Amino acid sequence: MDIFGSSGVRGVAGKGLSPEFVLRIARAAATVWDVDRVAVARDTRTTGQLFANIAAGGAASTGTAVDRLGIAPTPAVTRYCEVESLPGILITASHNPPQYNGVKLIGTDGIELPVRTLERIEEHVLTEQFTIGEWNEIEETTQIETVNDDYVEELLASVDRETIADANLTVALDPAHGAGALTSPEFYRALGCSVITVNAQPDGHFPGRMSEPVKEHLEDLCTLVEATDADVGIAHDGDADRAIFIDEDGNYIDGDTSLAALAAEALSKGDTTVAAVNVSQRLVDVCDDVGATLELTPIGATNIITRIKELWAEGQTVPISGEGNGGIFFPNYRLVRDGAYIGAKFLELLADSTASEVVAPYQSYHNVRYNIEYRSESQRSKMLAAAETYVESQDATPNTIDGYRLDYGDAWVLVRPSGTEPKIRIYAEGREADRAQSLADGIHDAIMSAQH
Structure with a gap:
């Protein structure tokens, strides 16, 4: 594919990603989907509203109604698309710097589009073959106000609230000024945690730190954990589909390490897990220990999702998959990366152990x-x-x-x-x-x- 990379389309706003290009993508997607309604959402980036308006207009020009979801984390948007059985256009550049933005397309099943569908949309983008709605066929645009609340409510029903609440945990949270700032603080407090935040005001300039949750960007969170005696730190990226952790001593936990710890809890003999080609030996060791099979794919969520679907069709069980960047799938919950959910699954491991104890077996690399x-x-x-x-x-x-x-x-x-x-x-x-x-x-x- 020439347009859609490993996770949608991204570029510097106004240069690599122009308003005209976003318009073409939205019109092409709506043309291929040929549905009555399309959802449009965005993260907190300064160009988000601009591109979301353009995407909504492009979809509407084909004659489809548009549900405007506003600012919402990627997993909240995918949940809405699945529940409502409608496709979505999400304006986000995830972990990229603030000058970037992007377009991610979601299917009616709430899952990022497969390569085959993306290739069809790409063809329409390149040839500019779009459906054009007649004046009397243009549908309404509806503002949807409950997307984030409904998402948090489902999260609470999907994790072990009792175990987490009984652990009486203090969580230091860094949503990176992104869409997770609107949902994760509320979610972890509702789980019974005491929550302390940094970089928790939505701001597309990312004034406190860059969006990617890597070690060099998380010094403030490490300091917060240490200063407040928090049990764990949790960091998201801009669209909150990742979670990276800090232990109780303020030490950064590499994403490969937390993936291995979560996989050791989730995998059993005969299970299969899927990871990208940059997989750590930590996950290889876990699979060998429990008797699970490891499948490798090219890097990118789309490739992992595609392989999980293929394994499901073969009757394989895939309880966990992902990459060492904090983007982990729990497919039995939903086939999307969900930073808040990943964080809660890690909190479940802290019921009887500290964060450093949980990850200690996987830090030898x-x-x-x-x-x-x-x-x-x-x-x-x-x-x-x-x-x-x-x-x-x-x-x-x-x-x-x-x-x-x-x-x-x-x-x-x-x-x-x-x-x-x-x-x-x-x-x-x-x-x-x-x-x-x-x-x-x-x-x-x-x-x-x-x-x-």
Whole structure:
């Protein structure tokens, strides 16, 4: 696909993502869907209202009615689409910086669209073949005010409220100025937790921290946990479909570690879990310990969702899946990433143990990650060519399902182009920190040398 990446369409607002382009996507999607109603929602980004208005107008121009959901977390929007059996257009750039925005398309089942449907919509975008509603066929636009409240109510019915309440937990929460600020504080308080917040006012400038919940962005949350004696810190990204954790001592918990801890609780012998090609050895170890099968896909929620559906069709049980960035699926609950739900499942683990104790068995690996920006397609091509040359010179057979992954037994390294930003990403992991650093540095230096 030329337009839809690993998680929708994203770009710098007004440049990589223009109002005209959003209009074409909305008209194309509504044309392919050919339904009576479409939902439109957004996150807190400063360009969100602009693009949501354009998307709503584009869908309405085809003759469909539009439900305007306002600002809502991605999982609240997907829930609404499933319950109402209507497709949705969500204006969000998830974890990207504030100058970005994007478009994510959701099906009538409340799940991100499969590749086949996205390809049909993409064809209409490129050829500009749109349904045009006659003047007397234009339907009404309706403001829906209960989306977030209904979402929180369902969350409360879907987790072990009694266990969490009995644990008498103090939660430090950082919603990143995003849509989760409208739902997660209320949700965790309703679970019986004492909740302390930082960056909890909706603000698309992200004044307190950048949207991506990575270690370097969460210093304030770590400090808050330590200063208030909180039992755990929970951080979201801009659309609240991720959760990253801080332990009771204010230490950052890597997303691969929390995924392994949650998977160890959820998986049983004979189950299957799905992860992206940058999967940590931590999850591999959990699957080996419990007798579960691990399936790998290219990076991106769409690819994981597609494989889960295929496994379901084969009669497989898939209680948990996801990536080490805090985006975890609990498919028996709903086939979406839900940061608030992920957080609650982690709180369930704290009934008898501290956060540091819960994750201690999965912290024996060390990770290194690099992001190398490129400014043009020619520079991108040179970088990838250099990466390929480097990979071919190594004493390991590459996995090419998404980029190049080299496994060495004690360590691995992966290089791939980002599906959402103009960056080449490098991931490395090893039992020894020096080993992971060496693998990451080797391919990083090879790519950087190719630019001179």
